[in-house]
Amino acid sequence: MEKTRALDSLSALSHEVRLDVFRLLIQAGPDGMSAGQIADALNIRANTLSNNLGILAQTGLVRSVREGRSIRYFAGMEAMRSLLGFLMQDCCGGQAEICEPVLNQIACNC
Amino acid sequence: MEKTRALDSLSALSHEVRLDVFRLLIQAGPDGMSAGQIADALNIRANTLSNNLGILAQTGLVRSVREGRSIRYFAGMEAMRSLLGFLMQDCCGGQAEICEPVLNQIACNC
């Protein structure tokens, strides 16, 4: 992951609504949730949520699929894992072999 | 980890200087680096760096120890690990047992 994307990802998560949305989708797992379900669950206005979903989606931290007149959102586990990889890159003074196998397991079967 | 601290941590990392500093300290490992060494390595003014180290330190993402007239900084691996735990909490629709053992290994022997 390049630095610009890491910064965008971290910036996306450093906002209460977006953090709540991301964690909700993490917890929802493979089923995901529609925008309306997210708005109801977190009590957020539709346009505010839409803006923030867009910001998360730009980073890959959430993905979306249209289903009829709804749009279903999912946590982007791959983006999450590569963000963690970037943060921990060359950890511990070059002994990367200690950390990288761990990070490779964050995929979490979702 | 409570949400407020997670937001502060993510906000701290979503800034180019602070992200560079954090990753540099991750790479430096257990030896850490003095503020002056960090400033030299990243070509940052002393007061700018000091402000940003302070913001990182508030979150626990960096720790510091005075050594004579220098101050030595380290990456705060424990804070990092608990941030990841918060982000991934109750991952995958309640099947937390898939993810938590992985996160517990991020400690990375540093």
Add this chain to the structure above:
DNA sequence: TCCATAATTCATGTAATAATGAATTGATTC
């Protein structure tokens, strides 16, 4: 075709963040 629902886009006023120069605190050495 017309209406209702789901979600997004746009425009605006407000508030939070950041970089810099100057001054200050703390620790060492002569």
Add this chain to the structure above:
DNA sequence: GAATCAATTCATTATTACATGAATTATGGA
């Protein structure tokens, strides 16, 4: 105890992000 070096604090200015109300696009059903 004066001088020096390392790091921090303070005050100012400029930039950026945010929430909201109103309008718009897209889909499905009557």
